[in-house]
Structures are given as C-alpha cells and as structure tokens.
Amino acid sequence: MPETKAPDASRRSERSRRAIFDAALALVSETGYAKTTVEGIAARAGVGKQTIYRWWPSKAAVLLDAFLDLAARTAEEAGAAQGQTELPDTGDLAADLRLVLRATVDELNNPRYDAPTRALAAEGSTDPELGARLTAALLEPQLQVFARRIEAAQAAGQADPAVDPRLATELLVGPLHHRWLHRTGPLTHAYADALVEHALRGLTPRP
Amino acid sequence: MPETKAPDASRRSERSRRAIFDAALALVSETGYAKTTVEGIAARAGVGKQTIYRWWPSKAAVLLDAFLDLAARTAEEAGAAQGQTELPDTGDLAADLRLVLRATVDELNNPRYDAPTRALAAEGSTDPELGARLTAALLEPQLQVFARRIEAAQAAGQADPAVDPRLATELLVGPLHHRWLHRTGPLTHAYADALVEHALRGLTPRP
Amino acid sequence: MPETKAPDASRRSERSRRAIFDAALALVSETGYAKTTVEGIAARAGVGKQTIYRWWPSKAAVLLDAFLDLAARTAEEAGAAQGQTELPDTGDLAADLRLVLRATVDELNNPRYDAPTRALAAEGSTDPELGARLTAALLEPQLQVFARRIEAAQAAGQADPAVDPRLATELLVGPLHHRWLHRTGPLTHAYADALVEHALRGLTPRP
Amino acid sequence: MPETKAPDASRRSERSRRAIFDAALALVSETGYAKTTVEGIAARAGVGKQTIYRWWPSKAAVLLDAFLDLAARTAEEAGAAQGQTELPDTGDLAADLRLVLRATVDELNNPRYDAPTRALAAEGSTDPELGARLTAALLEPQLQVFARRIEAAQAAGQADPAVDPRLATELLVGPLHHRWLHRTGPLTHAYADALVEHALRGLTPRP
DNA sequence: AACTAACCGAGACGGTACGTCGCGTCTTACG
DNA sequence: CGTAAGACGCGACGTACCGTCTCGGTTAGTT
Numbered sequence: 001m002p003e004t005k006a007p008d009a010s011r012r013s014e015r016s017r018r019a020i021f022d023a024a025l026a027l028v029s030e031t032g033y034a035k036t037t038v039e040g041i042a043a044r045a046g047v048g049k050q051t052i053y054r055w056w057p058s059k060a061a062v063l064l065d066a067f068l069d070l071a072a073r074t075a076e077e078a079g080a081a082q083g084q085t086e087l088p089d090t091g092d093l094a095a096d097l098r099l100v101l102r103a104t105v106d107e108l109n110n111p112r113y114d115a116p117t118r119a120l121a122a123e124g125s126t127d128p129e130l131g132a133r134l135t136a137a138l139l140e141p142q143l144q145v146f147a148r149r150i151e152a153a154q155a156a157g158q159a160d161p162a163v164d165p166r167l168a169t170e171l172l173v174g175p176l177h178h179r180w181l182h183r184t185g186p187l188t189h190a191y192a193d194a195l196v197e198h199a200l201r202g203l204t205p206r207p
Numbered sequence: 208m209p210e211t212k213a214p215d216a217s218r219r220s221e222r223s224r225r226a227i228f229d230a231a232l233a234l235v236s237e238t239g240y241a242k243t244t245v246e247g248i249a250a251r252a253g254v255g256k257q258t259i260y261r262w263w264p265s266k267a268a269v270l271l272d273a274f275l276d277l278a279a280r281t282a283e284e285a286g287a288a289q290g291q292t293e294l295p296d297t298g299d300l301a302a303d304l305r306l307v308l309r310a311t312v313d314e315l316n317n318p319r320y321d322a323p324t325r326a327l328a329a330e331g332s333t334d335p336e337l338g339a340r341l342t343a344a345l346l347e348p349q350l351q352v353f354a355r356r357i358e359a360a361q362a363a364g365q366a367d368p369a370v371d372p373r374l375a376t377e378l379l380v381g382p383l384h385h386r387w388l389h390r391t392g393p394l395t396h397a398y399a400d401a402l403v404e405h406a407l408r409g410l411t412p413r414p
Numbered sequence: 415m416p417e418t419k420a421p422d423a424s425r426r427s428e429r430s431r432r433a434i435f436d437a438a439l440a441l442v443s444e445t446g447y448a449k450t451t452v453e454g455i456a457a458r459a460g461v462g463k464q465t466i467y468r469w470w471p472s473k474a475a476v477l478l479d480a481f482l483d484l485a486a487r488t489a490e491e492a493g494a495a496q497g498q499t500e501l502p503d504t505g506d507l508a509a510d511l512r513l514v515l516r517a518t519v520d521e522l523n524n525p526r527y528d529a530p531t532r533a534l535a536a537e538g539s540t541d542p543e544l545g546a547r548l549t550a551a552l553l554e555p556q557l558q559v560f561a562r563r564i565e566a567a568q569a570a571g572q573a574d575p576a577v578d579p580r581l582a583t584e585l586l587v588g589p590l591h592h593r594w595l596h597r598t599g600p601l602t603h604a605y606a607d608a609l610v611e612h613a614l615r616g617l618t619p620r621p
Numbered sequence: 622m623p624e625t626k627a628p629d630a631s632r633r634s635e636r637s638r639r640a641i642f643d644a645a646l647a648l649v650s651e652t653g654y655a656k657t658t659v660e661g662i663a664a665r666a667g668v669g670k671q672t673i674y675r676w677w678p679s680k681a682a683v684l685l686d687a688f689l690d691l692a693a694r695t696a697e698e699a700g701a702a703q704g705q706t707e708l709p710d711t712g713d714l715a716a717d718l719r720l721v722l723r724a725t726v727d728e729l730n731n732p733r734y735d736a737p738t739r740a741l742a743a744e745g746s747t748d749p750e751l752g753a754r755l756t757a758a759l760l761e762p763q764l765q766v767f768a769r770r771i772e773a774a775q776a777a778g779q780a781d782p783a784v785d786p787r788l789a790t791e792l793l794v795g796p797l798h799h800r801w802l803h804r805t806g807p808l809t810h811a812y813a814d815a816l817v818e819h820a821l822r823g824l825t826p827r828p
Numbered sequence: 829a830a831c832t833a834a835c836c837g838a839g840a841c842g843g844t845a846c847g848t849c850g851c852g853t854c855t856t857a858c859g
Numbered sequence: 860c861g862t863a864a865g866a867c868g869c870g871a872c873g874t875a876c877c878g879t880c881t882c883g884g885t886t887a888g889t890t
Contacts (some may be wrong), residue, residue, distance in 0.1 A: 048870095125389075126239065126329050170386060175381030183339070
C-alpha cells in the first residue's frame with residue numbers, strides 16, 4: 001500500500017473541514033488563487049496547518065474539495081427533489097440544449113465560480129492527477145447531461161444516430177470553454193443559442 | 208514616464224538571452240512549470256538572476272518569450288519563405304481544414320510543445336495580462352488561419368455566408384483544445400476529420 | 415488548593431510507569447536528550463501521551479524520575495541491606511576517600527549513566543526548580559557521604575577541625591565534576607587518588 | 622571537503638552580524654535560553670532567518686559567538702593595553718589567586734553573564750562539538766591564567782613543584798563552578814578566599 | 829589609451845511560505 | 860476513571876525561492 005500513514009477519518013473534525021472550505025473559497029475569491037496560501041487558509045479557518053496537510057496533499061486539492069462541496073450544496077438546495085443529474089426533455093432537442101448551455105454560460109459568468117474554476121482548470125491542466133479528479137468530479141457529469149439528452153434524441157429519431165454523442169457534446173461545450181478560458185469573446189445567451197444552432201445542423205438526420 | 212528604469216537594449220547580451228530561453232524550456236519540459244524557478248533557470252543558463260529580472264517581469268513572461276522564440280525558429284526552418292501566416296486553398300474547404308486541423312493535432316501531441324503550452328495556458332487563464340499577450344501572439348494567428356480560409360469559402364459560395372467565421376473557427380478548434388486540455392479523449396487525425404465533417408454540415412450552404 | 419486536577423494515584427498503572435522509564439532511559443542513551451521527545455517516549459513505551467502528561471510536568475521530570483528509579487534499583491541490587499547512605503570508615507581517611515571517589519569516577523565513566531546525567535545536569539543548570547529537585551535527590555546524598563566521613567575524621571583528630579566539611583567535600587568533588595562536564599581531561603583512578611592527596615595535603619611545600 | 626556550500630564570507634554583512642549578536646544576547650537575558658528561538662532572534666535583529674542559518678548551524682552556535690563577541694568587547698574596553706591574557710604576579714601566590722578567583726566569583730554573580738553562561742554550559746555538556754569550542758574559547762584561557770601563575774610560583778619555590786599545575790587549577794576552579802552550577806551555596810569573596818587557602822594548605826592538620 | 833558607464837556573473841540580503849515535527853490539550857472507545 | 864490512540868490548535872523548525880541589492884569583472888562607446 002502506498003499510504004505511509006493513514007489518519008483515522010472517523011475522528012475527523014467536521015467543524016474544521018467546513019471552516020477550511022469556507023476560508024479557501026473566500027481567499028481565492030478575494031485575493032486570487034496564486035496569492036492564496038495554505039498558511040493563509042489555516043489562519044483564516046482558525047486551524048493548524050497540520051490539519052490541512054493531514055487531509056489534503058496540496059492547496060489545489062483543498063480547493064477542489066472545497067469547490068466540489070460548494071457545488072454539491074448549491075445543487076442540493078436547487079435541484080433537491082429529483083436529483084441534479086437529470087436533464088429536461090421537452091421533445092424539442094434544440095430548446096433543451098439551449099436551456100442547459102445558457103445555464104452553463106451563466107455559471108461561467110458568475111464571478112463566484114469564475115476564479116476557483118479558472119484556478120482549478122489551470123492546476124488540472126498541469127497536474128494530471130488533479131486534472132483527472134477534476135474531470136471526473138466536475139466536468140464529466142456536466143458532459144453526461146448533454147450526451148444523454150442527445151442519445152435520447154437519437155433514439156427518438158430527432159438526431160442523426162450515426163453521430164457520436166460524445167463528439168456532439170464537445171461541439172457544444174468545447175467552443176464555449178475555449179472562449180471563456182482564453183477570453184476571446186463575450187459569453188452570452190445569444191452565443192449559446194448560435195452554438196446550438198450550428199452544432200445541430202450537423203446532427204440533423206439526413207432525409 | 209511609465210518606465211522607471213529602462214535598460215539599454217542595444218547592449219543586451221544575445222548569448223544570455225539564448226541561454227535563458229534554452230534553460231527555461233528545458234526545465235519546464237523536464238520538471239514541469241511549477242517546479243521551474245527563476246533561480247533554477249539562472250543557474251542552468253549560467254546567468255545572474257538580475258539578468259533575468261532586468262528583462263522580464265515574471266517567470267511566465269520568460270517562458271512566453273522562450274516559447275515564442277521556439278515557435279518562430281521552428282516556423283522559420285519549416286515554412287521558410289512566407290511562414291505560417293498563409294493557408295492552403297485547394298478549393299476543397301473540407302480537405303484544407305482537415306489538413307490544418309491534423310497539423311494542430313500533431314502539434315498538441317508533440318511532447319516538446321505539450322508541457323510549455325499547458326503551462327502557458329494555465330498561467331494565462333489565471334493572469335489576464337499574460338493571457339492577453341499569449342492569445343495575441345500564439346492563439347490568434349492560429350485562429351486567423353481558419354477564419355480566413357472560411358471567409359474565402361464563403362466568398363466562393365462554398366460556405367453559408369450567414370455564419371460568423373469566428374464562430375465556425377471555434378467550432379473546429381474549441382472541441383480539440385477541450386479534449387486536449389482536459390485529457391478527455393485521444394487526439395487523432397480521425398478525430399480531426401470527424402470534427403471537420405460535423406462542423407461543416409453546419410456551414411453547408413442551404414439549397 | 416494548589417493542585418487543579420489530582421489524578422488518583424492508587425489506580426495508576428505500574429506497568430505503564432515502568433515502560434515509560436525504560437523507554438525514556440533507552441531513548442536518551444540512544445539518541446541523546448535533545449532528540450528525545452515525549453511523543454517518542456510514549457510511542458516506545460506503548461503508552462498514550464496523556465498518561466505521561468498526567469503524571470509528569472515535563473520531559474525533564476520524567477527523565478529525573480526514570481534516573482532516580484534506575485539509581486534506586488542499582489543501589490538495591492548492589493548495597494542491598496544498608497544502602498548507599500553509609501560510608502566506609504577504616505580509620506584511614508585518605509584510603510576511604512579514595513575508595514568513594516574512585517567509585518564516583520567509575521560511575522561517571524559508565525556510558526549507561528553518562529548521557530542521562532549530562533542531560534539532567536544541563537537541564538538542571540537552566541531550570542532552577544528541576545535543578546533543586548535534582549540536587550536534593552541525587553547530588554546532596556552523594557555529597558553527604560563525603561561530608562560525614564570528613565566530620566568523623568575531624569572528630570577523630572585525623573583532620574583539621576577548622577575546615578568546613580562542606581568545603582572540603584567540594585574540594586574533592588568539584589574538580590572531578592568539572593573535568594567530567596567540560597571533558598577537559600581523562601577521568602581515572604589515578605586522578606581520583608591525586609585529588610584526594612592534594613586536597614588533603616595542600617599545595618604548600620613541605621618544610 | 623565536508624562543506625557542501627560555503628558562503629562567501631567576504632561579502633558578509635557586518636551590520637547583520639552585530640544585530641544578530643545583540644538580539645540573541647538580549648533575548649536570552651530577557652526570556653531565557655529555552656524560550657529564545659532562531660525565528661525570534663531573526664525578527665528582533667530585522668534579519669532573514671536564512672542569514673542566521675547561512676552562518677551558524679544552531680541557536681547554540683549563535684549564542685556562543687555572540688557571547689564570545691561580548692567577552693572580547695568587554696575585555697578590550699577593560700584590559701585594553703597589556704592584553705587580558707596576563708595575570709598579576711606580586712610574589713604573593715595566595716594574594717594573586719584570591720584576586721583572580723574573586724573576579725571569577727564576581728563574573729559568575731553578574732546576571733548579565735549568568736544566563737548565557739549557564740545556557741552555553743548546558744548545551745556544551747550535551748553537544749560535544751559545541752562543548753569543545755566553548756572550552757577552547759572561554760574556559761581554557763581562564764584556566765591558563767591560573768596554571769601559568771602556579772607554574773611561576775613553582776619556579777620561584779613558592780609551591781610544591783611535584784604538583785601538576787593543571788590539577789591545582791582544577792582544585793581552585795572546580796569547586797567554584799560546582800557550587801555555581803548546582804546552586805549548592807552562595808558565591809562570595811569569602812568563599813573564594815577559603816578555596817585558595819585550603820587548596821594551598823590542604824586539609825591536613827598542622828603539627 | 830585611458831575613462832566611464834552599462835551589462836554581466838555571482839550571490840548575500842530581508843522576506844514569505846513551505847511542509848514537518850513536537851508540544852500540551854482534548855476527545856473517543858475500551859477495560 | 861485510567862488508559863491507548865491520536866486529532867487538534869499552535870509555534871518553531873530548517874529549506875526553497877522570491878525580488879532587491881551590492882560586489883568585482885568584462886565590454887562597449889566616448890574623450
């Protein structure tokens with residue numbers, strides 16, 4: 001086993017965990033990721049540094065968990081009942097995709113999420129291990145929302161069954177992320193709509 | 208006067224500049240961007256730290272210039288005459304796009320470019336100023352290659368003139384970068400071809 | 415009441431006490447006093463840290479008790495009946511002093527005692543409270559051995575009654591400890607003998 | 622060579638060196654050796670920690686040099702002209718020894734010297750390397766003062782030439798240090814005088 | 829040909845943060 | 860309730876780099 005010393009998770013202080021998440025998110029929002037330090041997080045959370053290092057290997061890992069926790073709480077208070085993993089299916093594929101893509105645009109425009117998301121994306125692109133966790137926990141579920149809706153559309157004869165749903169998803173999300181990440185243009189609902197329209201033309205079933 | 212201290216560029220040591228670029232690229236490739244330090248670059252280049260701080264404001268700026276220099280040299284020895292600014296126009300839009308997108312795939316797969324590119328993308332996504340320089344110097348020219356070819360196609364009646372060439376470009380490049388950055392799938396020529404095909408269906412002129 | 419929290423000594427685990435003493439002495443001998451930690455003692459003794467802190471206020475106090483215990487056990491198995499409190503009186507003062515001083519030399523040369531004794535002496539010289547306990551428990555009894563024998567000699571007319579027995583004792587023990595503590599020379603039986611001789615005779619040339 | 626990285630001593634900042642000495646001595650006097658930290662010394666001296674670690678291996682080494690420096694400065698402003706290494710020789714051995722031993726008593730009673738001296742003695746008794754430096758730099762010169770005077774007395778027929786001057790010195794200094802270190806009695810001029818008298822006369826009753 | 833002003837290598841400096849160690853307290857589960 | 864175990868807040872450790880700041884020692888471009 002690669003673990004040299006496994007702390008007893010059952011004795012973990014929930015109080016500290018929460019305080020660390022809050023402090024981490026607050027500091028990243030206020031001063032940016034680069035200027036956020038483990039020492040600073042510990043001080044702000046009223047926690048010993050060791051308590052951070054006991055449970056996380058790096059600043060990035062702390063922020064990832066903090067962000068995951070934030071997302072989970074947000075989702076919980078929003079979707080609550082039916083679970084956040086499901087997507088709308090009104091029968092109108094374009095309309096449904098627009099809805100979700102517009103939501104994605106809103107999220108990327110939300111300054112509360114922007115800073116940590118950029119920081120995590122940056123760190124994840126460099127650190128493969130963290131990138132994998134990040135992808136699995138945040139990106140993949142979001143992509144699945146699109147992919148499943150497209151599969152449903154294919155089953156219903158509304159979309160070309162020959163197209164890989166995965167590629168179709170990337171056709172929608174890829175340009176959006178690209179524009180966001182490189183700040184090469186404004187992220188608007190109109191842009192989301194245009195993306196859906198042009199991506200769909202490629203998916204429209206052949207007569 | 209914005210500059211507090213303007214070093215005399217005419218007396219600058221070309222020898223040191225080269226050595227710093229080489230050291231920076233080597234260290235980023237070998238140990239990663241995060242573990243690369245200004246001190247390390249200076250030591251490896253056999254250069255005083257001050258010589259770095261005299262000409263660049265940050266590690267990222269050094270790496271950006273180093274990478275730009277690498278790209279310029281590579282382009283020079285490849286395209287020689289007219290350089291990378293021109294694009295093929297065989298009359299077959301799909302074929303031309305495939306050609307360039309496949310080249311992009313090859314570049315992203317080249318480990319020599321992978322590490323610095325990721326590092327710069329990461330740093331640029333966090334630091335807006337650097338991001339702007341990065342986009343202007345590296346990303347934008349590449350996007351222009353696509354955009355101009357698409358405009359030419361529109362002028363020639365091979366593509367729907369109603370589509371924003373910029374958006375069309377993002378439809379091609381966005382998914383590719385997304386997959387590369389998040390390592391969510393293999394980057395192959397087949398993938399490039401599929402991207403071109405489905406993006407084009409959206410661009411095909413209406414009967 | 416001076417004690418804020420008086421643990422019930424009657425329920426104390428003798429097993430743990432022994433284990434702590436053994437671990438403490440072993441660690442001090444093996445790695446030195448400075449590198450010996452309460453945590454290390456607890457781990458080696460298979461004991462919770464709290465069990466140490468419940469009964470001792472500091473690392474030095476543990477070691478003092480451990481050393482006292484060691485001394486007691488050693489004395490018990492050696493002197494058995496009347497113990498170390500009595501001294502030989504053969505009528506020959508010089509011979510008796512030589513005997514005891516040689517024993518002291520042997521003790522200081524014994525590596526088993528050397529490390530803890532040094533550690534305690536060091537700690538005691540800095541921490542007055544501990545120093546007092548240390549002196550009372552270890553040093554004073556040893557000095558009394560000499561002082562009483564000298565008093566007896568004075569009573570028997572073998573020694574100048576004008577001399578303070580205490581000072582005479584220090585004249586014997588002081589140089590020995592000095593040489594040991596500062597490692598300024600070898601500790602041998604010959605040295606012990608010379609000390610006795612000159613302390614008794616003085617430096618004044620004989621007529 | 623055992624040195625891994627030798628800093629360039631010629632570029633050393635005298636300003637920092639002085640500030641570190643002052644801070645170290647002040648802190649030891651004010652809060653005691655145990656509570657004095659390298660971090661604290663650095664902060665008080667307005668110096669980076671690395672500047673301390675660059676030139677000294679440990680807190681004890683800093684204090685040793687600081688104390689040596691203090692002693693040197695004190696000696697300089699006191700003995701100035703003829704050099705502090707020489708001793709009085711009035712022809713009366715007892716008087717001369719009393720004079721120097723009384724001075725030693727005064728020094729040990731001086732609170733300015735007491736704390737650092739105890740700390741160094743403690744550390745030196747545990748750390749052989751430091752102890753050796755300490756002995757060589759502070760203790761040995763002091764002992765030489767006595768030893769040389771006694772040798773002169775032997776040459777002049779005032780002292781038994783058969784006695785090892787070294788042992789005679791220890792007979793004087795040992796008891797004094799013993800009493801000081803273990804706080805087993807008051808350090809007075811009377812005590813110094815008594816020591817000289819009995820060391821010279823011996824304990825043997827006069828005929 | 830000497831002067832001089834800049835860059836250059838080297839690296840010491842005041843700092844900040846790192847990740848680790850040990851302190852002494854507190855909490856949990858067991859006997 | 861004493862105990863083994865160990866998480867916790869805390870403080871200091873010794874190290875790594877930061878970006879600034881002298882130091883000589885080359886190199887130009889004047890004088």
